Amino acid sequence: MKLNANAETVLKQRYLIKDEDGNPVETVDGMFRRVAKAIASADALHDKNTDTEKVEALFYDMMTNLEFLPNSPTLMNAGRDLGQLSACFVLPVEDSMESIFEAIKQAALIHKSGGGTGFSFSRLRQEGSTVNSTGGVASGPISFMKVFNMATEAIKQGGSRRGANMGILRIDHPDILKFIDCKADNTEITNFNLSVGLTEEFMKAAEAGKDYDLVDPHTGKMIKQLNARTVFNKIVDAAWRNGEPGIIFLDRLNRDNIVPEQGKIEATNPCGEQPLLPHESCNLGSINLTQMVKEENGSRVFDWDKLERTVKHAVHFLDNVIEVNKYPLEQIEFTTKQTRKIGLGVMGWADSLLMMGIPYNTEEAVQLAEKVMTFITEKGRQASQELAQSRGAFPLFKQSILPQDKPQRNGTITTIAPTGTLSIIGGCSSGVEPVFAYVFIRNIMDGTEMLEVNPILKAELEKRGLYSEALMRRIAQEGAVSHIKELPEDIRRVFVSTHDISPEYHVRMQAAFQRHTDNAVSKTVNFSNEATRDDVAKVYSLAFSLGCKGVTIYRDGSRDEQVLNIGKVK
């Protein structure tokens, strides 16, 4: 197997089955066999005579060759008692104590099983409004969010990871200004990502500098007006300050809602890539594009045949996950199986561009992104249509907005996840993000340092006889390959990292993938520390005009403790 040392470490620490003393009782190979077997077993539910061992071998090979990996809960829980396999959930929060605390309980059960939850708090009446039953005063969405946050804090997910949440509030909620600023102190509400739910109406009002209505969610009455541009600028200020909140475009999520008769989409999963109906869940999986590159006539290109095969098997795999999944609640099982959404995406995009010698921040890269994602979504759809022939379409297919001539097994096919952990296992760059840094210096316990170099850069430098440890230390210090003047021009141009890329190119790449993705794209638009509020505002407008479903930005150094630091030891 091709796993690198980091992958081995992550798997041993967090994924392998352990005994009571915390020692692994399975090997990495054993884990992949466990997962392949559990997921392949779904085939027998459709056809008793099927050769599940063959399917198992296929799934096993695809994972151990690091061509495709399912989301973390599938790797952790498949074939085990817990058996909860999905990463993404959305839960409803209605304007009642019963509903609020029911949602907290349901979220607790989901977090325990490794999933992440998203909520819209837009239905909760605003702070200070009256509560009929007691004559008291309502605390409003933000104070309830703090209760959700504390509950999450208290639950350790079987020792593997702490829970993650998304909290969304509509722009026309009376508490919107408090929401925009509620993470100004970033030690608060730490288990939540926040997004403001924007409407097209609001965006138009902001552009025109007009007022818009704030609506009491309880009575539906307009209670006040605010200037849309002023509020838009407040969102920009807050995001500039420390990256929170992000924004999502609600009308766009609902234009792609495949079953509008079931109600509106109001929320997404924690990282924003998966819009879902209340009580719906979705399982994700990612194709490692670095494994889809081949040599041809002395240059490197995508192996489209291999990609097509991988997409087909991945769709098969993810549909099987829906079948063998043990859902945390009956209602979630029911809602999920009504649409059978899957979220197939990619990782290693930036690395595969490096392999092909294409700089991330070029027109060529943006066009290739469109081509790759068009191909994956198209082939994924075909695979799902083939599955429908033997397994049937998803139950709400007839009610859905999908073309009715070709029944499909799955309501949605594609989603681009962050692949935070999967990309470590896959040994590739995460999702569709550029490479953050090419060299890390890791401190090892006894005081020694270990250099960790991007394998594609290393191979290229070695090929040209340019590799040295001293050079790697300089790259680590400078934080970028492009700054090293004595390196050949083509290397400096191709090996760009996050901060060499303008925010506009970050957005254009996100938009290129979004145009051909059923669900949404997880992407952070990175700004340098010197970026202005105006730069942020421009990117928001650009994302809106290019058809993105949301934007998350981050300005370098704007949080005291950021996860990744350029040039600094991790």
Ligand code: ADP
């Ligand atoms: P992975 O690489 O572990 O499969 P991703 O980074 O791709 O996960 O995240 C995909 C989704 O998984 C997130 O949007 C979220 O729904 C869920 N998720 C990620 N991290 C957590 C966490 N710590 N707790 C709960 N859910 C999580």
